[in-house]
Amino acid sequence: MADFKNKFSWSKSRDGIFNECERKYFYNYYGSWGGWKDDADRRVRQIYVLKNLSSRHMWLGSIVHEYVGFLLGRLRHGHEADLYTLLGNLRRAMKQDFENSEKGLYTKYPKLSGRQYGLFEHEYNIFVSNDEWKEIFDRAENCVTNLFNSDLLQYIKSINVADWMPIESLQNFDFEGTPVWVQIDFALKDRDKIVLFDWKTGKVRYDEMDVQLSCYGLYSHQKWDVAPENIVCKKYNLRIDKVDDYEINDEVVEKVKVHMRDSIASMKKLLTDEENNIAKEEDFKVTEDDKICRSCNFKKICPKWD
Ligand code: SF4
Incomplete structure (x- = not known):
């Protein structure tokens, strides 16, 4: 397989990590690069394994997204x-993930497709009671059940599948020469509007909403040539079966563009070689906020905790 290059890109989550801790950002986007290779340096490999860990709450979110995608995929193909059956498969998959993580399979296969999750709680020996684990399993089932029985799903089904937009798993658009990654869960065309869907299994972070919606707007404009006023975003909270509608407006998009420009410039300023996207670990400061460290995947290798 040809060696591919670590190219600079931007996303809301990259921005979030950068603002939390520069060193965590370094490990995520530079220190772990190449860790999938058989001949990777030991430390790079370890950083890569840690990068791919999920907390139990993130795992819940990913698996619910996977099964909602599976449900919509079936409907899209007329089944x-x-x-x-869906809940049975979901429970089996979660059980398999959990057992694989407990056995530590993720250290061997950190990012294979299939059920190879590594749970943060297992890697760091964090005590989680059986009741708490059970609650994660139950919550995942409730989320999928809520969507299955929701008015929102009825609405989706009422739209001809020919108007369901194709959704690639990786979506990006160009922002002034920088690729920007977005994650749209589902989209459809309803008369003159494009309706975007975002599945939520945890708390909605209102402070991040403008950035997320603006990125959706910029992506939809480039990809589907739709003006912001013709885009509606539905955030569906699967835990409580609640939909919130948001519109995207030009003024907010302009403000977010300024934020993106600043964020990209701050990230690039720390690079030793901007053209080749090369960074040195010691140029990225560790955070002084221990609260951020508590849930950080890289505590094991971070010099702050030596
Ligand atoms: S442990 Fe703390 S200082 Fe170290 S990378 Fe993580 S968040 Fe940053």
Whole structure:
């Protein structure tokens, strides 16, 4: 396989990590690079394994997204979906993930497709009671059940599948020469509007909303040639079966563009070689906020905790 290059890009989550801790950002986007290779340096490999860990809450979010995607995929291809079969498969998949993580398979195969999750709680021996684990399993089932029985799903089904937009798993657009990654969960065309869907299994972070919606707007404009006023975003909270509608407006998009420009410039300023996107670990400061460290995947290798 040809060696591919670590190219600079931007995303809301990259920006979030950069603002939390520069060193954590370094490990995520530079220190872990190449860790998938068989001949990777030991430390690079370890950083890569740690990067791919998920907390139990992130795992819950990913698996619910996976099964919602699976449900919509069936409907898109004209098949009915049966809730009990879906929940049975979901529970089996979670059980498998959990067991694989407990056995530490992720240290061998940190990012294979299939059920190779590494849970942060297992890697760091964090005590989680059986009741708390059970709650994660139950919550995942409730989320999928809520969507299955929701008015929102009825609305989606009422739109002809020919108007469901193709959603690639990786979506990016160009922002002034920088690729920007977005994650749109689902989209459809309803008369003159594009309706975007965002599945939520945790708390909605209102402070990040403008950035997320503006990126959706910029992506939709480039990809589908739709003006911001014709885009509606539905955030569906699967835990409580609640939909919130948001519109995207030009003024906010302009403000977010300024934020993106500043964020990209700050990230690039720390590079030793901007053209080749090369960074040195010691140029990235560790955070002084221990609260951020508590849930950081890299505590094991971070010099702050030596
Ligand atoms: S442990 Fe703390 S200082 Fe170290 S990378 Fe993580 S967040 Fe940053």
